[in-house]
Amino acid sequence: MKNFTYYRPKTAEQAVALLDDKWGTAELLAGGTDLLDLQKEYIAQPDKVISLSGIERLAGVGVGHITGRDDAAGKEADKNTWIIGARTTLAFLAEEPNLRQHFPALTTAAGDIGGPQIRNMGTLGGNLCQRNRCWYFRDEHTHCLLKGGDKCFAIDGENRYHAIFTQGHQCVIVNPSTLAPALIALDASAEVLGPKGKRTIKLADFFHAPGSAREREHVLAANEMVLSVTLHAKGLKNASYEVRHKQSYDWPLVQAAVAFKYEDKKARDVRIVLGHVAPTPHIAVAAAKAIEGKEVTEATASAAGEAATEGAMPLSQNAYKVKLIAVAVKRALLTAAGQKKYWEV
Numbered sequence: 169m170k171n172f173t174y175y176r177p178k179t180a181e182q183a184v185a186l187l188d189d190k191w192g193t194a195e196l197l198a199g200g201t202d203l204l205d206l207q208k209e210y211i212a213q214p215d216k217v218i219s220l221s222g223i224e225r226l227a228g229v230g231v232g233h234i235t236g237r238d239d240a241a242g243k244e245a246d247k248n249t250w251i252i253g254a255r256t257t258l259a260f261l262a263e264e265p266n267l268r269q270h271f272p273a274l275t276t277a278a279g280d281i282g283g284p285q286i287r288n289m290g291t292l293g294g295n296l297c298q299r300n301r302c303w304y305f306r307d308e309h310t311h312c313l314l315k316g317g318d319k320c321f322a323i324d325g326e327n328r329y330h331a332i333f334t335q336g337h338q339c340v341i342v343n344p345s346t347l348a349p350a351l352i353a354l355d356a357s358a359e360v361l362g363p364k365g366k367r368t369i370k371l372a373d374f375f376h377a378p379g380s381a382r383e384r385e386h387v388l389a390a391n392e393m394v395l396s397v398t399l400h401a402k403g404l405k406n407a408s409y410e411v412r413h414k415q416s417y418d419w420p421l422v423q424a425a426v427a428f429k430y431e432d433k434k435a436r437d438v439r440i441v442l443g444h445v446a447p448t449p450h451i452a453v454a455a456a457k458a459i460e461g462k463e464v465t466e467a468t469a470s471a472a473g474e475a476a477t478e479g480a481m482p483l484s485q486n487a488y489k490v491k492l493i494a495v496a497v498k499r500a501l502l503t504a505a506g507q508k509k510y511w512e513v
């Protein structure tokens with residue numbers, strides 16, 4: 169690991185002031201479950217490591233006072249608004265009973281990540297900003313597109329865990345965050361702090377398909393940080409379903425997160441988001457349309473699953489993921505609607 173200077177600021181403003189305006193020279197340190205690996209592998213070689221552990225207000229979950237209004241509608245909105253600090257651990261997200269009641273897609277996704285050690289250290293902000301798992305990117309000696317090279321080695325190489333929605337992408341990584349599809353399905357937004365102050369980014373707009381060393385898997389500037397994520401409890405049915413190698417410790421092969429209103433047995437305002445199949449979380453518009461206005465049954469959920477595969481262009485070794493998407497979407501929809509889990513008998 170390259171030597172670095174360690175900082176432990178007390179406020180988010182001090183942390184941001186220590187960041188540089190281009191990537192590579194300074195890194196925020198949350199739980200360290202990704203950053204320390206990257207440093208040990210010489211993929212990240214920052215001069216400054218800025219720990220977030222001294223910034224108390226980044227940890228924990230609050231039910232928000234966000235509208236600033238005292239009328240009944242404002243109070244109701246406050247009661248249903250959840251603000252989750254960026255340093256909140258994955259273990260907390262997985263286990264908090266009130267969160268589980270409103271946002272099972274999020275708590276299930278958090279509970280499926282790694283093992284207890286990773287969940288105890290890993291944080292919400294770190295999960296959203298973690299680097300991709302492409303083995304060419306993670307190999308110190310491979311000079312791929314994301315490390316200043318001129319080639320994505322996965323396109324014609326070992327690509328069984330890579331993207332299947334590949335159209336228009338020079339680099340075929342998959343976004344590694346399993347919280348991301350759940351948060352996008354739940355219409356969450358992130359509060360971000362930079363040198364010019366705060367801004368709010370919808371999670372649906374937070375991710376980016378990188379194609380060079382000057383870019384990351386998200387849209388933050390190098391001198392910005394995530395402060396919190398905001399969710400609104402709207403009584404949505406929601407779920408996340410992952411297809412994995414047995415009960416492994418590893419990232420899922422594919423994931424589907426769904427959220428919808430369910431009134432009179434009709435699914436409305438359906439959002440279906442796929443994980444681990446594209447360089448960014450993939451919003452499956454055709455799948456949502458296929459089930460919009462319908463009762464969620466095995467037949468309609470199956471049809472939505474098939475529709476979710478629209479536009480897939482798999483690589484030489486990962487066509488198997490196309491079938492898995494259909495399964496994940498079907499099971500996520502049935503789970504959210506409270507149907508019997510026939511696959512668990």
Ligand SMILES: Cc1cc2nc3c(=O)[nH]c(=O)nc-3n(C[C@H](O)[C@H](O)[C@H](O)COP(=O)(O)OP(=O)(O)OC[C@H]3O[C@@H](n4cnc5c(N)ncnc54)[C@H](O)[C@@H]3O)c2cc1C
Pocket residue numbers: 195196197198199200201202203204254255258280281282283286289290291292293294295296297298299344345346347392393394395417418419420
């Ligand atoms: C064996 C194993 C299995 C795993 N399985 C999964 C899985 O199935 N699904 C999944 O989603 N993840 C998985 N992970 C990854 C894990 O979830 C991440 O490593 C973890 O969430 C990162 O959080 P952290 O706090 O440790 O981040 P760190 O390692 O501290 O930071 C990661 C990156 O995020 C940046 N960062 C941290 N906090 C902020 C912030 N507030 N604002 C801006 N940037 C920030 C850092 O600068 C760094 O670049 C797995 C990891 C391991 C080791």
